Amino acid sequence: MTEYLVRRVLQAVLVLFLITVVSFGLMHAAPGGPLKVMLSPGMSPEAQLIQMKNMGLDQPVYIQYMKWVGNLLKGDLGNTFKNNVPVGDILWPTVWNTFVLMSVAWGLSMLIAIPWGIYNSTKQYGLSDQIASIVAYLGFAMPTFWFGIMLQQYFAMQLNLLPLSDMYTMGKEGQVSDLILHLILPVTVLTLVNIAAYVKYTRASMLEVLEQDYIRTARAKGMKERRVIFRHALRNALIPVVTIIGLDLPTLVAGAALTESVFNWPGMGRLFVEMAVAREYSVLMSITLLISLMVIIGNLLADLIYALVDPRVQLGRKGGRAA
Amino acid sequence: MERNILEIKNLTTCFFTDDGTVKATDRVSISVGKGQTVCLVGESGSGKSVTSLAVMRLIDYAGGFIQSGNVMFHGQDLAAKDLDEMMHIRGNKIAMIFQDPMSALNPVFTVGDQIAESLMLHQNMSQQDAFKKAIEMLRLVGIPAPEVRVKQYPHEMSGGMCQRVVIAMALACNPEMLIADEPTTALDVTVQAQILDLLRRLQKELGMSILLITHDMGVAAEMADRIAVMYAGTIVEEGTVERIFDEPRHPYTIGLLQSIPGFEGERGGELYTIQGTIPSITQLPTGCRFHPRCPHAIDKCRKEEPILREVVTGQQVACWLNEDVSNHFRNNQRANSIAGSKAEVNRQ
Amino acid sequence: SSGNNASPGTATPAPTKKPVEQVAPQATSTDDEKPIDGGTFTHSTTSDIVTINPIFGNDTASGDVMEYTQAYLYNRNPSFDLAVYPWSLAAELPKISEDGLTYTIKMKNHAKWSDGTPITADDLIYTINAIKNPETGSPEITKYDKVKEMKKLDDYTVEIKLTQLYAPFAFGLMQKLAPAHVLKDVPFKELQAHSYGKDPAKTPTSGPYKWSEWKQKEFHVLDANPDYWGEKKPHIQKVVYKIYADQNTQVQALMKGDVDLVDSIPVTQLEAVKAKGNINISTEPGPSYEYFAFNFDKKNFPNNYGLFEGQKTRQAIAHAINRQGIIDNILKGTGKIMDAPFLPGTWADPGDAAVHYEYSVEKAKQLLKEDGWVAGADGILAKDGNRFSFEFIFNSGNSRREQAAVVIQQNLKEVGIEAKPKALDFSALVDQYANPGKFQVLLLGWQLSDPDPDGISTFGKKAFPPGNNAGWYDNPKLDALWEKAVSTVKQEERAAIYKEVGKEISTNLPYVFMYQYGTPRGMTSRVKYKDEFKPVSMIPYGETFGFLNWWIDDTKK
Amino acid sequence: MNREYLIEANHIKKYFPIKAGLLSRVIGHVKAVDDVSFGIRPGETFGLVGESGCGKSTLGRVVLNLQRATSGEVLFDGTNIHQVNRQENLKLRRDMQIIFQDPFGSLNPRFLVSDIIGEPLRVHLRASAKEIDERVVELMSLVGLDPSRRNRYPHEFSGGQRQRIGIARSIALSPRFIVADEAVSALDVSVQSQVLNLMMKLQKEMGLTYLFIAHGLNVVRHISDRVGVMYLGKMVEIARTDDLFAQPLHPYTAALLSAIPKPTPHRRQERIVLQGDVPSPANPPSGCRFHPRCPMAQERCSKEIPELIEVGQDRQVACHFPLA
Amino acid sequence: MSQVQLQDDTVVETNRPGGQLPTNPVGQKPPGLWTTAGKKFMRNPYAVSGLIVLLFFIGIAVFADWVAPHDPAKVDFMITNLPPGTEGHVLGTDELGRDILSRLIHSSRVSMLVGFSVAFAAVVIGTLIGAISGYFGGWIDTCFMRLVDVMNSIPSLFFNILVLALFGAEFIYMILILSLTSWTSVARLVRGQFLQLREMQYVEAARAIGVSHWGIITRHLVRNAMAPIIVYATLMVGSAILSESGLSYLGLGIQPPETSWGLMLSKAQEFMLVDPLQALYPGLCILLVVLAVNFVGDGIRDAFDPRKKKKNPKRRLNKWNATSSK
Numbered sequence A: 001m002t003e004y005l006v007r008r009v010l011q012a013v014l015v016l017f018l019i020t021v022v023s024f025g026l027m028h029a030a031p032g033g034p035l036k037v038m039l040s041p042g043m044s045p046e047a048q049l050i051q052m053k054n055m056g057l058d059q060p061v062y063i064q065y066m067k068w069v070g071n072l073l074k075g076d077l078g079n080t081f082k083n084n085v086p087v088g089d090i091l092w093p094t095v096w097n098t099f100v101l102m103s104v105a106w107g108l109s110m111l112i113a114i115p116w117g118i119y120n121s122t123k124q125y126g127l128s129d130q131i132a133s134i135v136a137y138l139g140f141a142m143p144t145f146w147f148g149i150m151l152q153q154y155f156a157m158q159l160n161l162l163p164l165s166d167m168y169t170m171g172k173e174g175q176v177s178d179l180i181l182h183l184i185l186p187v188t189v190l191t192l193v194n195i196a197a198y199v200k201y202t203r204a205s206m207l208e209v210l211e212q213d214y215i216r217t218a219r220a221k222g223m224k225e226r227r228v229i230f231r232h233a234l235r236n237a238l239i240p241v242v243t244i245i246g247l248d249l250p251t252l253v254a255g256a257a258l259t260e261s262v263f264n265w266p267g268m269g270r271l272f273v274e275m276a277v278a279r280e281y282s283v284l285m286s287i288t289l290l291i292s293l294m295v296i297i298g299n300l301l302a303d304l305i306y307a308l309v310d311p312r313v314q315l316g317r318k319g320g321r322a323a
Numbered sequence B: 001m002e003r004n005i006l007e008i009k010n011l012t013t014c015f016f017t018d019d020g021t022v023k024a025t026d027r028v029s030i031s032v033g034k035g036q037t038v039c040l041v042g043e044s045g046s047g048k049s050v051t052s053l054a055v056m057r058l059i060d061y062a063g064g065f066i067q068s069g070n071v072m073f074h075g076q077d078l079a080a081k082d083l084d085e086m087m088h089i090r091g092n093k094i095a096m097i098f099q100d101p102m103s104a105l106n107p108v109f110t111v112g113d114q115i116a117e118s119l120m121l122h123q124n125m126s127q128q129d130a131f132k133k134a135i136e137m138l139r140l141v142g143i144p145a146p147e148v149r150v151k152q153y154p155h156e157m158s159g160g161m162c163q164r165v166v167i168a169m170a171l172a173c174n175p176e177m178l179i180a181d182e183p184t185t186a187l188d189v190t191v192q193a194q195i196l197d198l199l200r201r202l203q204k205e206l207g208m209s210i211l212l213i214t215h216d217m218g219v220a221a222e223m224a225d226r227i228a229v230m231y232a233g234t235i236v237e238e239g240t241v242e243r244i245f246d247e248p249r250h251p252y253t254i255g256l257l258q259s260i261p262g263f264e265g266e267r268g269g270e271l272y273t274i275q276g277t278i279p280s281i282t283q284l285p286t287g288c289r290f291h292p293r294c295p296h297a298i299d300k301c302r303k304e305e306p307i308l309r310e311v312v313t314g315q316q317v318a319c320w321l322n323e324d325v326s327n328h329f330r331n332n333q334r335a336n337s338i339a340g341s342k343a344e345v346n347r348q
Numbered sequence C: 001s002s003g004n005n006a007s008p009g010t011a012t013p014a015p016t017k018k019p020v021e022q023v024a025p026q027a028t029s030t031d032d033e034k035p036i037d038g039g040t041f042t043h044s045t046t047s048d049i050v051t052i053n054p055i056f057g058n059d060t061a062s063g064d065v066m067e068y069t070q071a072y073l074y075n076r077n078p079s080f081d082l083a084v085y086p087w088s089l090a091a092e093l094p095k096i097s098e099d100g101l102t103y104t105i106k107m108k109n110h111a112k113w114s115d116g117t118p119i120t121a122d123d124l125i126y127t128i129n130a131i132k133n134p135e136t137g138s139p140e141i142t143k144y145d146k147v148k149e150m151k152k153l154d155d156y157t158v159e160i161k162l163t164q165l166y167a168p169f170a171f172g173l174m175q176k177l178a179p180a181h182v183l184k185d186v187p188f189k190e191l192q193a194h195s196y197g198k199d200p201a202k203t204p205t206s207g208p209y210k211w212s213e214w215k216q217k218e219f220h221v222l223d224a225n226p227d228y229w230g231e232k233k234p235h236i237q238k239v240v241y242k243i244y245a246d247q248n249t250q251v252q253a254l255m256k257g258d259v260d261l262v263d264s265i266p267v268t269q270l271e272a273v274k275a276k277g278n279i280n281i282s283t284e285p286g287p288s289y290e291y292f293a294f295n296f297d298k299k300n301f302p303n304n305y306g307l308f309e310g311q312k313t314r315q316a317i318a319h320a321i322n323r324q325g326i327i328d329n330i331l332k333g334t335g336k337i338m339d340a341p342f343l344p345g346t347w348a349d350p351g352d353a354a355v356h357y358e359y360s361v362e363k364a365k366q367l368l369k370e371d372g373w374v375a376g377a378d379g380i381l382a383k384d385g386n387r388f389s390f391e392f393i394f395n396s397g398n399s400r401r402e403q404a405a406v407v408i409q410q411n412l413k414e415v416g417i418e419a420k421p422k423a424l425d426f427s428a429l430v431d432q433y434a435n436p437g438k439f440q441v442l443l444l445g446w447q448l449s450d451p452d453p454d455g456i457s458t459f460g461k462k463a464f465p466p467g468n469n470a471g472w473y474d475n476p477k478l479d480a481l482w483e484k485a486v487s488t489v490k491q492e493e494r495a496a497i498y499k500e501v502g503k504e505i506s507t508n509l510p511y512v513f514m515y516q517y518g519t520p521r522g523m524t525s526r527v528k529y530k531d532e533f534k535p536v537s538m539i540p541y542g543e544t545f546g547f548l549n550w551w552i553d554d555t556k557k
Numbered sequence D: 001m002n003r004e005y006l007i008e009a010n011h012i013k014k015y016f017p018i019k020a021g022l023l024s025r026v027i028g029h030v031k032a033v034d035d036v037s038f039g040i041r042p043g044e045t046f047g048l049v050g051e052s053g054c055g056k057s058t059l060g061r062v063v064l065n066l067q068r069a070t071s072g073e074v075l076f077d078g079t080n081i082h083q084v085n086r087q088e089n090l091k092l093r094r095d096m097q098i099i100f101q102d103p104f105g106s107l108n109p110r111f112l113v114s115d116i117i118g119e120p121l122r123v124h125l126r127a128s129a130k131e132i133d134e135r136v137v138e139l140m141s142l143v144g145l146d147p148s149r150r151n152r153y154p155h156e157f158s159g160g161q162r163q164r165i166g167i168a169r170s171i172a173l174s175p176r177f178i179v180a181d182e183a184v185s186a187l188d189v190s191v192q193s194q195v196l197n198l199m200m201k202l203q204k205e206m207g208l209t210y211l212f213i214a215h216g217l218n219v220v221r222h223i224s225d226r227v228g229v230m231y232l233g234k235m236v237e238i239a240r241t242d243d244l245f246a247q248p249l250h251p252y253t254a255a256l257l258s259a260i261p262k263p264t265p266h267r268r269q270e271r272i273v274l275q276g277d278v279p280s281p282a283n284p285p286s287g288c289r290f291h292p293r294c295p296m297a298q299e300r301c302s303k304e305i306p307e308l309i310e311v312g313q314d315r316q317v318a319c320h321f322p323l324a
Numbered sequence E: 001m002s003q004v005q006l007q008d009d010t011v012v013e014t015n016r017p018g019g020q021l022p023t024n025p026v027g028q029k030p031p032g033l034w035t036t037a038g039k040k041f042m043r044n045p046y047a048v049s050g051l052i053v054l055l056f057f058i059g060i061a062v063f064a065d066w067v068a069p070h071d072p073a074k075v076d077f078m079i080t081n082l083p084p085g086t087e088g089h090v091l092g093t094d095e096l097g098r099d100i101l102s103r104l105i106h107s108s109r110v111s112m113l114v115g116f117s118v119a120f121a122a123v124v125i126g127t128l129i130g131a132i133s134g135y136f137g138g139w140i141d142t143c144f145m146r147l148v149d150v151m152n153s154i155p156s157l158f159f160n161i162l163v164l165a166l167f168g169a170e171f172i173y174m175i176l177i178l179s180l181t182s183w184t185s186v187a188r189l190v191r192g193q194f195l196q197l198r199e200m201q202y203v204e205a206a207r208a209i210g211v212s213h214w215g216i217i218t219r220h221l222v223r224n225a226m227a228p229i230i231v232y233a234t235l236m237v238g239s240a241i242l243s244e245s246g247l248s249y250l251g252l253g254i255q256p257p258e259t260s261w262g263l264m265l266s267k268a269q270e271f272m273l274v275d276p277l278q279a280l281y282p283g284l285c286i287l288l289v290v291l292a293v294n295f296v297g298d299g300i301r302d303a304f305d306p307r308k309k310k311k312n313p314k315r316r317l318n319k320w321n322a323t324s325s326k
C-alpha cells in the first residue's frame, strides 16, 4: 500500500514536472514572449534593455526556467510583469472563491445526482429516468455561458429576485446569507452540467454492478432489495464513479472559468481568462500549475479512495482504471 | 406427497427480450425428496439455471418471470408469493450456490461479513455471535485457520477456497434445501473432488436436500439419487440414477451418454454423435423439440409435443417412441448400445 | 447632423430612420439645490489598476483611481487647457521664459500627503527625475526627455530648463506627483517593485481620497481623506471602484443600480439603458479618433505594387466609406466626422481648412477612374494587372470596430475594391503587424491623452516603424510644418500652422480619418452636480471632472 | 539427436518475471514451464493433461514459437524454431498451427467467416481473391460446414460450428503439426464428440500430428496415442495412453484419474482426495513440487527434485517413489 | 396434452425447423454486424431524429451559399434591427441590417467544420497513439500515457485559452489546439480497448498464422474498437462545437468578419437587453446540433452494445398481464 502510494506520488511529481516544462515552454514559444508585456512602446531600446536585465529576461531560457522552478519550490510564484505585484496576492483569494463556488456546486451535484442515479438504475426507463436523460442531454448540449446569461436575464434582470453577479454585495462581504444569494445562479448552472454527467455515471455503474454475480448471491441470501442496493451494490458502483469524478476535475474547474466570467465571480477561472488576454505570464503559469496540481491531487485522492474502498487494489495495480 | 420438500410443477418461465417475450423453460416438473440429491443435467442453454433461478424467484431480477406453474415448498407455492415474502425463504430455508465462486462473492466485504450477514438477517443474531458462527461454518467446510480467513477478502483466496466460503454462506442458516448451479465447473478436477466430497458429507450431516445442476454426467452419476435431463427448456427424461444410466429411454439421453468418451474399453474410434445443435429458444421446432436431431423421429414427433409420463416406476420420459412403439424402440436401442454403465463406443 | 445614409441598392422600402442625436452631459441639479455630504459612489470598470504610483500608472484603470487619490500639479480644464483649480497642487500657471526654454512652477504651500508630510518642490523634482531615468522603466519617459535641468528655487518653487524649444512641454506638467519622502532612497531600478502604489497601507496619497482597500480584480475602496488639504472638501464620503469581468455584466449592474458610473456602455446596449429611465446618458465623443491607415511600403503588396500610391485613389476611398452612416448606426451618434488629426473644437482644429470627403459612390468611382483603375472581369478594379484587393486588419474584441469593418468592406465593394477585413488579437496586431509596419491597411484608433496637437510622432519620417508611423508615410512638407509648429510658442501662431497641416494632410491622406468617437457613458440619477461641474467628454478622465462638487441624493428614489 | 520425433522439446523453461516495486524490479518469476522435455512422433497425437495453471498452454505456445522460451530448444523436423529468421519463421507458420479453446474468443467477431478462414491463405500464398474463395469453400466442406454460409459473421454460428471454423483456419495451409489447446473443453458433450470425430478424421486424411491439450481425461484418453501429465510447470509422467490409464505411476496421475467423476453410478469408487490447492507457480514447493499434497510423500521428496526418467517402454516418470 | 394456448400474444414461438439456421445462396451477404446494428439504430427514434437533424445541418452548412436567402455580410443601414417575421427576413435583421437567418446558415459552416475536423483529427491521433500504446505496452505505453496524463492535468479550456491568447486567435490554431486537447480521451479509450483486445485469442490466432503486428492492429483490432471510437467521435463533434462557442464567447475563437454560432451568441449577448431573440437562435442551433450528435452517438453505442436491452415500453404491462393471467 505504501509502496503503491509512493509510486503514484512519484508519478504525479513527474507529470507535474512535465507540466511545468510545457507551460513554461509555451509562454516562451509564444510570439513576443513574456517580454512584450512589460515593455511599453514608448521606451527607448536602452531603457528596454535595462528593464529586461531587471527582470532577468536576458538570460538563457533554461536558466530562467530553473530559476522559476527554484522559486516555485520556495513558494514564490513570481511577480506580475505589469505591476510587479506578487502573483500569490492576486491568486490566493481567487482560489478560495473558486473553491467556495466549486465545492457548493460539486457537493450539490453529488447530493442530487448519486441518489438520483441509483433510483434510476432501479427503475430503468421510468419517468424519473427519462427526465434524467433529458437533463443529461441538455447539460451536455447547452453552452454553459449561454445558460448562465439566460438565467441572469430572467432571475436577476426581469424578476429582480437574485443578484446579477459577484460574490458579495458591496458592503456585505463575509455575510453568509448574501453569499448564498449570490451562489444560487452560478451554482445552478454548474450543477446542471455536473448532475447530468454524474447521474449517467452512477446509473451506468449501478446497472453494471447489479448484473454481477455477487448481487445475485446477495439476493439469494434473502437480502431485502434496499440492502442489496445500498450495501452490496452501492459500494462497488461508487468506486468507478469516484474515479471518474476525480478524473473529471479538470473539466469541472475549466467549466467554472466561463461561469465565473459570466457571473463576475472573483475566482481563478475568471482571473485566468483576464490574465490570458493581458498576457500576464507568471499568473497564467501559476494558475495552470495550481490547477494541474489540483487535478493530480484529485486523481491521487480518487485512487486512494479507490484503494480504501476496494480491497482488491494491491501494490502493483497498473494504471488502467475502470472508466 | 409431503415426502417431497420441493415440487416444481409445470413451471414455465419467460424472458423479455428484444424480440418480445420468449419462453426459457416450458412446463418443467421436478421433485426433490427430503435428504435427496436431484441432478438436473443438460446442455448449455437448456434452461437449467433458469429453472433454479425461478425456484428462488431470482428470475424476477433477471428480466424474466414465471408465467405459469407452481413451485411447491412445504405446501406453499413460491411462484405465487410476493417478493417480500420470498426474502424470508431465500437464504434461510432454501439456499443457493453458483458456478463461479470468485464472482459470487462481493469483493469489498470480508468473507466473514458475508457469511454473518445472512445469520444476522434471518436468525437475528448479534454481530458477535454471527461472526462466531461464521468461523464455525468455515471450519465445517474445511477451511484451515478459519479465524484468520474470516477477516480476509475474497480475492485473497483461491477458487476452491472461495467455493467453500460460498457453501458455508449458503449453509449458514441451516437450509432444508440447497440449490447448487454447477458448483464445481469452474474448479480444477482435484478441487472439484474435494468440493463434491464436502457436499456429500454436509448433506449427510445436515440432512439437506440438494438440487444439483451440472452438465457433467460423471458428477451426476456420482452425486445424484435422481436425475432429470433437460433439453431446450423441457425435461425430456427423469428417473433414478440407475435407471437413467442403465436404461435411458429418451433418444437424447441415450445419445448424450453415448457421445461421452469412456474411461475404459476401446479408444480412438469414431464417437457417437447427435447430429445438429440444440435449438435456440426463440426458434424451437414444432412437435418434439428433439425431433430434428433424433435418428428415430416419426411423423408424430414432428407434429405433437410429447409430455413427460412415467413409463417405468422411477422413470419418466417425454417421447412418443416410448409410448406407441416403445417396445420396438427400446429393444432396438438396447441391442446396439449401452449395456449397463459403459458408454461404449458406438459404431453407427 | 444627418449625413447621407441612404445606401444604394436597397430595393425594399426602407423605414425612415431618425438621425441620432448626440446627448451631452447635463446638469443634474438646479442651482438652488444644496449638496448633501455622505454617500457612496460606485465607479465601475472592466480592468484592474496596475499601480497608483504616478511614475508608472498610465493605464485607464490606474488613471481612474489616481483621479480620486492623487492630485495633479496642473489640471485640465474642459477645453483641454492647463488650469489651476483649488484641487491642483500648483498655485498658479507656469511662467514661461521668452525663449520658451525655462518654466517656473509655483506650488501651493499647504498641500500635504495623506500621511501628513507636506507636498513640496522635492516631490516634483523627484517625480520628473524618476520618470526621466531609463532605469526606472516608466512608460512616460518621453514626456520629460527634453528636460535639461531642474532647480529648486524654494520649497515650493521649481525652475525647469529645456534642451530645446518645445511647445507641448507645458502639457507634460499635468502630472501627478510621487512622494519623494517615501521613495527617494529606493534605487530607480527597484522602483517598480516597490509597494508604493500597490499596497494601500503604504501608499500616502495627495488627493482628496485615501486609498483604503484593494481587493485585486474585485474592487477598491477610497475614503474621503478627513485631513485633505484642499479648501474644497469632497461631499461624497466613499468611492468604490469596482471591476467587472466584461462590459455586459457591467451595464447590467448599472441598470440594476449596483453601480453609479459606467464610462463605456457598448453602443448596442444604449437603447436598453436609456429605456431604464433613471440613468443619465452622455454620448458625446471623447478625445479619440478612428483611422484607416494606408501602408506606403510596397513590400507589403503582391508584386511590390503599392495599391495606395495614388492620392486620388486614397481620396476615392475616403469618399467611398460611409462615415456618417457608421456614426449613426454603429456608434449610435457617439461620434463626429473628422477630416484631420485634430480634435474638433480644440484650438488647433483647422476646421473648414481641412478637406471634407462626403460619402459619394459616384465621386469615388470617378476618382478611381481618373487614377487609372479599370473594372476587371470579376468586377474588381485593376491597374497594370494588379487587382485592387487588400486586407485590412484591426483588433478583435472591439465590436464597434468589427462592425465598422463590415461596413467598410461593403462600401468599398460598391466601388469595386475588394477589402478583406481581418481581426487579430490586439497584442499580436501590435507586435507582428503595426510595430514592424507589415500590413496593407490598418483600422485602429488613437487616443489623444496628451492635449497637444503635435502629430510628428505619428506622421513624421522619424516615427517610421517601430515608431508610430506604422504605414511608412513620408511627407517632407508636412514634417517641416510639424517641426515648425512645436518650436512656436504662441498658440495663435501655432494654430495657423496647424491649419496648413490640416489642409495638407487631409488632401494627401496618409489615413482616411474616420471620426472622433467616444464611448457612451451612463450615470445613475442619484448623482448630483451643477452645470459647471458636469462631466466633460473631451478630456481624458473628464467623466469625473469636478467630482469634489458632486453629491449623492438618495431621497428622490 | 533423435530423429524419430517430428517435434522435440528439450529442457524448455518459460519464466514470466514478476515485477514490483518503484522501478518495476523483477522480484521473482512465475515458473510456468520449468525444464520440460518431450517429443512427438509424426502422425501421433500427444495428449497433455494437468490442472489449470500448470503450464500446458504456455508449453504449447513455446512449442509453436508464439512465445520465446526462457531457455531450452524446440526442434521441428530438426530445426531449432527459436533460432530462425523472420522469413523462415513465416514458413514455419505454415507447418505449425493452433486451435484454441474458446470458440468465441478465437474468431474475430468483425470478420466474415470467409475472411477468417482465408486469412492464412492471404498472408502466405498471395493468391487471388477467387482462388482464396475456392479454397475456403473447399475447407468449409472438409470440416463439415455449409460453404454457402461463408459470408456470415462468427456470432451466427453455434459453438461447435465455430470450433470447426477455427479448425478450418488452422488446416488451411495444410500444416503438419497442430496444437489443439483445449479445443473441445468449452463444448457440450454432444458437440464435443462431433469435433473430436472431425479432428480424428483430419488426422487420418492429412497425416497431422497433434499436441492435444485438455483437462478432460476421458477425451485425452480417447484421442491420444501418448499422454504427458503436467504439474506446476513440470512434466511428471509420460506414457502410452493405455499404460497410463491402466497403471498410473506418479501419485499425482493416480489422484487425477481417481478425482474425475465417472458416469458410472454403480461404481462410486473410493477416491484419492488430494488435500489443499495447487500451489502458485511463482513460488513452487521445494523438491518434488507435488510433495505437499502427495499422500505418500517422504522426507526425500521435499528435498530432491525428481528427474523425469525412463521406467519402461515409452514410459517416463518423475517420482522418487513411483507407484507399483 | 396439446400445447396450452396462452392469452399473452406477445410470446414468440416461431415455428421453424430447429438446428441448422436457414441457408442462403452462395455469395449473398447476409446482414452482418453493421447491418444489424444499423437496423437497431434505425429503430431508435432518438437516434434517427438526431441523425435527421444532423444531416439537415450538414446539408445547410455544405449548401449555405444556395440555401441562405441573403448575403450574410450584406450591410444595409435602412433595414437594421427588423423584427422576426419581416418579409424577406424570416428571423429579422441585426444592427447592421444583415439577415439573421443567412448569418445563422453561414455560421453553421464554421461550427460544423470545427466540430467535424476536430473530432476527425482527435480520433486519428488518439486512435493511433492509443492503439500503439495498448498493443505494444511497455515503455512506449508508459511514455504515451504520461503524455496523456500531462495533457489531462491541464484543463483543456485553460489550455485552449492560453494558446489562443498567446499565439493569437486564429481559426487554424483553434482547430489545432482543440484537436490537441481532445485526442487524449480517445487515446485512453482506444488503449483500454486494445489492452483488452490484444488478449483475445483471435489475436494470438492471427499471430500464429503469421500476420504482422501492423496487420493485427489495423486489420483485426481497429475494426473491433471501431464502434466505441465512432461513438466517441460523435460526442467529440458536440464538445468541439461547444468549445468553439465558449472560446468565441471569450473573444478567443472565431474572429469577425468570419462568423460562427458561438460568435453570434457572444455578440448577441450585447443585444440581450434589446433583442433577446438574437441570442436564442444560435443558442438553439448549438443545442440542437450537439443534442443531435449526442443522440446519434448514444444510438450507435446502443446499437452495438449486445447487452443493452431494447427499451420495451410494454414491458411493465406485459409483466402484469403475465402474472395476473395465470
Ligand SMILES: Nc1ncnc2c1ncn2[C@@H]1O[C@H](COP(=O)(O)OP(=O)(O)OP(=O)(O)O)[C@@H](O)[C@H]1O
Binding pocket: B015, B016, B017, B024, B042, B043, B044, B045, B046, B047, B048, B049, B050, B051, B062, B063, B064, B215, B280, B281
Ligand atoms: N436474462 C435472460 N434474458 C433472456 N434470456 C435468457 C436470460 N437468461 C437466460 N436466458 C435464456 O434462457 C435459456 C436457458 O438459459 P440457462 O442459463 O438456464 O441455461 P443453462 O442450462 O443454465 O446453460 P449453462 O449450462 O450454459 O449454464 C438460454 O437460451 C438463455 O439464452
Ligand SMILES: Nc1ncnc2c1ncn2[C@@H]1O[C@H](COP(=O)(O)OP(=O)(O)OP(=O)(O)O)[C@@H](O)[C@H]1O
Binding pocket: D016, D030, D031, D032, D050, D051, D052, D053, D054, D055, D056, D057, D058, D059, D215, D281
Ligand atoms: N503472459 C504471462 N505473464 C505472466 N504469467 C503468465 C503468462 N502466461 C501464463 N502465465 C502464468 O503461467 C502459468 C501457466 O499458465 P498456462 O496458461 O500455461 O496454464 P494452463 O495449464 O494452460 O492452464 P489452463 O488450464 O487454465 O489453461 C500460470 O500460473 C499463469 O498465470
Ligand SMILES: [Mg+2]
Binding pocket: B048, B049, B050, B181
Ligand atoms: Mg447455467
Ligand SMILES: [Mg+2]
Binding pocket: D056, D057, D058, D181, D182
Ligand atoms: Mg491453457
